[in-house]
Amino acid sequence: MIITSTQASNHNRILAAMPVDEFERLKPHLELIQMPLGSVLYEFSDRLQHVWFPMTAIVSLQYIMEDGASTEIAGVGNEGVLSVSLLMGDSTTSNRAIVQTGGCGYRLNAGLALQEFNRAESLQRISLLYFQMLITQMSLMAACNRHHSIEQQLCRWLLLTIDRLTSNELIMTQELIASMLGVRREGITEAAGNLKNAGFINYRRGHITVLDRSGLETLACECYQVIKKKSEGLLSTYSNVNNSHTQACRKK
Amino acid sequence: MIITSTQASNHNRILAAMPVDEFERLKPHLELIQMPLGSVLYEFSDRLQHVWFPMTAIVSLQYIMEDGASTEIAGVGNEGVLSVSLLMGDSTTSNRAIVQTGGCGYRLNAGLALQEFNRAESLQRISLLYFQMLITQMSLMAACNRHHSIEQQLCRWLLLTIDRLTSNELIMTQELIASMLGVRREGITEAAGNLKNAGFINYRRGHITVLDRSGLETLACECYQVIKKKSEGLLSTYSNVNNSHTQACRKK
């Protein structure tokens, strides 16, 4: 069944911001795909074959060290695009992209994506704005990893994640969060326990429910607000180009 | 006195990789400027007025937190360009650019730079390759800050810095290094003391001399090699376009 929706969260903002005629050129080549939780879009040093435009899915970009330790360097939702290095002219990757919240998105063949990008029209203009956002987010992660506590970072991460969801519950184990933040699972257990005692969240085996957003905000580091503001600013510049070729997301 | 040199380190690689005709278009507008140690090219949230192409100078990009704590998110030498966010369509900054090794470089008016970039010719193509390198470097910093010790990071930093210099001595206090790595000065004193005892470096009041590169490499984290390799790969792709409009650097 195809469900049409006007919900913004049900569209990729980059595609949505393209003028109709340019989007129509791309449309026949966009594959609507499911992006199930845990699936890996690309691995470190892969040769990129596709570009992805998430809609309801959220993807985590992670850097993996030689010893297997991982660190989340950015999160990508419907405001973004994956395979930025390809668009920039380097088809090999320097990170891993793993689906953090299952959902759907569009996939586009690498060659076609590059061709459209290199026309230097709206896709390029919008993508560049997004790249700038991505750079900001990554530099923030570098600083945040240096200076902020696990609890602060957990709050930031939870807030950024539920901001992208329609519900306040996310399917996620403490183990997974730990690997994204690059810390021990026990560290997350402790921090999450504190948040639970404070009444800000609740959880059970792989499900986390946010009960008090503003409570989390008081504990989160400044990084949350910075990313959120930057993201809002970004989306408002996207919409300088406005139109209505909204696309549906298939639901099972 | 103007000194002409064929040394690669005496030119900005991005400009050098542009085809002659496109470079000639830019040339009249390029100001050769001194970039003295410690000078700030732009601050957080500044409105960018210029684009810089370092030649002999090295610039450190730092993220500054609300409490004043800082973290280096990338270093920019003659392989790069500063004010990337401007070129990407957002003229406000999200970091600070401070000269870490004094030298010279070219400065270009923001409007002209943007105009040339938006022609979607060689400057854009090369800059995009560089942006990709920058993204890689930033994500590496995020992971490195999370997982590696001060000593490892100090080694990485020293190696990356002298790789950009012709000499093996750099003018730099422990205090400054500490603020770049985002750690206490005492932490650097201790790590540097170890390296000195090991015979890898020597130093005196604001001067550090590297005595044993390979020794440092054994102690540095993997991040050094990763950045170095990525950087070499980048420069080889720059030179797909080759020409000879080498520019001199004014020496005092």
Next chain:
DNA sequence: TAACGTCTGTGCGGTATCGTACACAATATA
């Protein structure tokens, strides 16, 4: 030569996080 400011060395208690180990609880599978 003296006085000053800056840079470096050192010590010490406090704390966040790690590594490891193990117990228990919830869910899935047989």
Next chain:
DNA sequence: TATATTGTGTACGATACCGCACAGACGTTA
């Protein structure tokens, strides 16, 4: 219903780094 698997809670010593305090050494300027 029994059993395996996965997720969570807890404890404890080790360690890296922090914050602070102060001494001494170097280099510059008067």
